[in-house]
Amino acid sequence: MFKIEIRNVSKVFRSVRTSEILALKDISFKVNEGEFITIVGPSGCGKSTLLYLIAGLETPTAGDILINGNRVNEPDPTCGIVFQEFRIFPWRTVFKNVLFGLEVQNRFPKDKQIELAKEYISMVGLTGFEDRYPKELSGGMKQRVAIAQTLICGPEIILMDEPLGSVDSLTREVLQHEIMRLWEREKKAILFVTHSIDEAIFLGTRVVVFSARPGVVKEIFDIDFPYPRTGKERTDPRFGSLRSRIWNLIEKEVIKSN
Amino acid sequence: MQRLTHFLRTFLKKWYPLVLLIFVWEFVSRTRLVDPFYLPPFSISMKALLEGLFVTGDVWFHIEMSLLRALAGLFSAILVGTGIGLLMARYAPANSFLDPLISIIFPTPKLALFPILIFWFGIGQMSKILLISMTCFFPIVVNTYAGVKNVDKYLVWNALTKGASGNQILYKVIIPAALPFIFTGIRVASSFAFILIVASEMIASNEGLGFFIISAERTFNSDMMFAGIMLISALGFGFDRLILYIQKKLFIWRDIGEERVSGI
Numbered sequence: 410m411f412k413i414e415i416r417n418v419s420k421v422f423r424s425v426r427t428s429e430i431l432a433l434k435d436i437s438f439k440v441n442e443g444e445f446i447t448i449v450g451p452s453g454c455g456k457s458t459l460l461y462l463i464a465g466l467e468t469p470t471a472g473d474i475l476i477n478g479n480r481v482n483e484p485d486p487t488c489g490i491v492f493q494e495f496r497i498f499p500w501r502t503v504f505k506n507v508l509f510g511l512e513v514q515n516r517f518p519k520d521k522q523i524e525l526a527k528e529y530i531s532m533v534g535l536t537g538f539e540d541r542y543p544k545e546l547s548g549g550m551k552q553r554v555a556i557a558q559t560l561i562c563g564p565e566i567i568l569m570d571e572p573l574g575s576v577d578s579l580t581r582e583v584l585q586h587e588i589m590r591l592w593e594r595e596k597k598a599i600l601f602v603t604h605s606i607d608e609a610i611f612l613g614t615r616v617v618v619f620s621a622r623p624g625v626v627k628e629i630f631d632i633d634f635p636y637p638r639t640g641k642e643r644t645d646p647r648f649g650s651l652r653s654r655i656w657n658l659i660e661k662e663v664i665k666s667n
Numbered sequence: 668m669q670r671l672t673h674f675l676r677t678f679l680k681k682w683y684p685l686v687l688l689i690f691v692w693e694f695v696s697r698t699r700l701v702d703p704f705y706l707p708p709f710s711i712s713m714k715a716l717l718e719g720l721f722v723t724g725d726v727w728f729h730i731e732m733s734l735l736r737a738l739a740g741l742f743s744a745i746l747v748g749t750g751i752g753l754l755m756a757r758y759a760p761a762n763s764f765l766d767p768l769i770s771i772i773f774p775t776p777k778l779a780l781f782p783i784l785i786f787w788f789g790i791g792q793m794s795k796i797l798l799i800s801m802t803c804f805f806p807i808v809v810n811t812y813a814g815v816k817n818v819d820k821y822l823v824w825n826a827l828t829k830g831a832s833g834n835q836i837l838y839k840v841i842i843p844a845a846l847p848f849i850f851t852g853i854r855v856a857s858s859f860a861f862i863l864i865v866a867s868e869m870i871a872s873n874e875g876l877g878f879f880i881i882s883a884e885r886t887f888n889s890d891m892m893f894a895g896i897m898l899i900s901a902l903g904f905g906f907d908r909l910i911l912y913i914q915k916k917l918f919i920w921r922d923i924g925e926e927r928v929s930g931i
Contacts, residue, residue, distance in 0.1 A: 461824075464824075464828055465828075466824050466827065466828070484824075484827040484828045484830075485828075485830070486828065486829060486830040488828070489828060489829075490824075490825075490828050492821050492824070492825060493821075496819065496821040496822055496824075496825045497825070498822060498825075498839075498840070498843070499920050499921070500843045500844075500918075500920045501920075509826070509829055509839075510829035510830060513826070513829060513830055513831040513832070513835045513839065514829075514830040542919070542920040543920075544920065544921070544922050558825075558829070559828075559829075562829055562830065
């Protein structure tokens with residue numbers, strides 16, 4: 410059984426002002442347990458929409474999405490999602506933000522919840538910042554809070570929607586390594602959407618390349634650099650040739666959309 | 668002593684125009700540049716006010732009546748306004764039914780409806796509380812609606828994927844996110860409440876600060892009239908400061924700048 414199975418999924422958006430928009434067209438691929446899938450493609454190719462469909466936040470117009478063999482009908486904490494631009498609750502402190510999932514699910518007794526929250530805060534390196542509000546944190550720190558907030562719910566699948574899109578490039582590299590280490594330790598299935606071809610190759614076991622309007626899967630690449638990856642892979646000629654092959658697939662559209 | 672001079676200095680730094688105004692007021696009246704019958708000196712009006720408060724003590728009753736009506740009107744409007752605002756934002760049929768009504772009634776000066784209220788409910792408490800409540804209702808309902816509609820969809824989604832129920836989304840996401848808007852509405856409403864309490868008590872009342880001011884005018888007791896005006900403006904100012912203080916404490920998590928729009 411596959412962890413996630415996406416079968417011929419299409420998504421059409423209807424709005425009053427514009428005509429119908431075909432955001433995703435006939436998407437099919439499967440994700441195994443413990444895989445790190447990265448999805449790369451130009452803006453507006455429906456990458457985020459696909460994550461929302463998998464998370465049960467939107468419903469596909471056609472096709473099916475199965476998680477552990479069951480059809481996705483509604484959001485469920487087994488499928489965690491980290492949103493673009495760190496959507497954490499601004500009125501909650503770091504501690505209260507991380508605690509959120511356990512609090513609403515009323516899982517574990519109170520003292521166990523507190524202990525777990527502290528554990529996850531320290532896992533993402535934010536010990537000492539528990540009482541800060543999000544406005545007092547840097548972009549990278551907010552993203553760590555969002556990751557801890559998702560992980561504490563114990564998801565089997567983690568969806569990440571351009572999680573590093575709005576942090577500076579140095580922080581970005583540090584967080585890439587952290588996310589990779591996290592995945593190696595927990596071995597959860599990750600679907601990671603990004604704009605960066607480099608990031609997609611560096612992190613993923615497979616890279617799914619999307620094209621835009623309508624969003625379709627252009628090609629899927631297996632990336633066989635062994636983990637833990639250190640960054641040296643970037644100088645490997647195979648890395649460079651992958652990068653140019655992926656770029657060639659989406660180049661025309663990126664230029665067109667600008 | 669040092670703390671006192673520090674306080675005085677910071678006070679003067681901000682409020683020197685007010686101090687200056689009081690000096691000019693005192694000066695033109697004392698020197699009879701303006702007839703003190705029409706403009707009694709600040710000190711005399713202040714004395715009248717302090718006597719009314721602490722010697723005869725008969726001003727308290729008027730303060731009590733005015734505040735009681737203003738607060739009863741304001742709080743009932745908060746209760747109904749936030750409730751209906753939430754309902755409209757969350758339930759489309761309620762919105763499509765109430766929105767046209769609200770857009771028509773909102774710009775109508777509610778004071779124009781006061782005669783009807785007197786006609787129906789007499790000149791007692793009810794007509795005044797209703798007038799204030801009706802007026803305060805609108806800014807609160809409109810701001811609550813806007814606040815709920817402006818809640819970041821992704822915050823709701825985030826809560827949903829963490830296993831929050833519908834009620835939890837309401838109490839843990841929507842209401843906290845909309846609360847700054849609701850408070851903006853409450854602040855506007857409270858200034859309306861102070862305007863209308865004075866107006867309604869001047870029109871039809873035998874007690875309250877509006878009555879106090881208008882009856883001083885009718886008996887040509889100008890220092891009492893100014894005393895009453897100073898008192899009501901001090902109350903209005905104090906109440907606004909109280910709301911600002913609560914906002915500051917409650918929304919400590921907000922970025923500075925967001926709430927500074929009209930926060931003098």
